[in-house]
Amino acid sequence: MTEQIVYIQGVVLNEETRCTLTDLCRLCGVTAELIHDMIEEGILSPEGHSPQEWRFTLIAIKRVQTAVRLQHDLRINLPGCALALELLEELEELRRLSQRS
């Protein structure tokens, strides 16, 4: 008996695809208030002027998830998360560059 293998097609979280505030909340399992606060801290910068018009890139999912974990695990407040995220991204870039040389 041969078993049919089903390959799952996922969604690539890229910069081109946009999602709404509702989508983002559902995808990350967080409240709209938290997203508001993250926008205020500059952790997220959606396109659009009002919450209804906000469009986030799917890259935002990672930032939200990382920020939530940092908040929860290391008790970092949101301004701290914003700083940590920036430094982590810079560090990643530097690590990538130093691998080359």
Next chain:
Amino acid sequence: MEYKDYYQILGITRDATQDQIKQAYRKVARKYHPDVSKERDAEAQFKNAGEAYEVLKDPEKRAAYDKFGANWRDGQDFEPPPNWDAGFEFRGAGYAGEDATGFSDFFESLFGHGHSDRQRQHVFKMKGEDQHAKIIISLADAYSGAKQTLTLTRPAVDDSGHVRTTPHRLHVVIPQGITEGQRIRLEGQGLPGYGGSPPGDLFLEIAFQEDRLFHAEKRDIHLTLPITPWEAALGAALTVPTLGGNVQVKIPPGSQSGKKLRLKGKGLSTGSQRGDQIITLYIVVPEPKNEEQRNLYATMAEKMPFNPRSELGT
């Protein structure tokens, strides 16, 4: 079951104060947090530290744990003596922390497990947890897309309410033109939900295998192409490897080392985004192996007066 030395995990002595325990935990947690650390076993270390702190921060649990004495070594085979927890109050209520999944058998056998108790008492509904994993793929697979079978370990609660890790096989499509660090979300492939709620999602992060020839920078694929001085000077049509197979490339006359040529669309392209292959020329000067070849260089020196250091003023 292996004994866990919670003091050693946090790098403190057995007479550490509660404040010292807190500080040590915070320090280890920051160091090994999976979002921060790039160490291979960061996640395991982070979980170990969380487990250690869960016990040592609670004076009751700490006192119970301390009863085993200081002679145990981390990893040593261990069975708790019968009635070891007599006189301590936490047993029965079980561990009721936020996230007990992933704690060790050692922890569970001593302090119980919150989820299973809670589940029996009242039916509660909760979406399953999201899972995160990293997969390493070759540049060739990223270029043309691929199908992969992966095995992830995931904690699962068995019939008796114990948490066991079970392998979870998954067949996934790697879409064409995926780039390093990009993530794929597989809906409903995370941990199962509770009380009929939907499972969580699985997030796969893409990392690239080191390649002998190529390296990727975002969507572009870089290749260093060695050429001879006469190919550089006179121009040439050369066969160059790309991730999609060999192609013919024209080297323009008068090319210098470091010159970059762009092969459009030969990088990590998707339906809507284009990646290129960037070729960096690298002139290799052949060593003269005999008198005749040395004379060729001498003739060039004589017939082609040239000072590459004129800008240095020497």
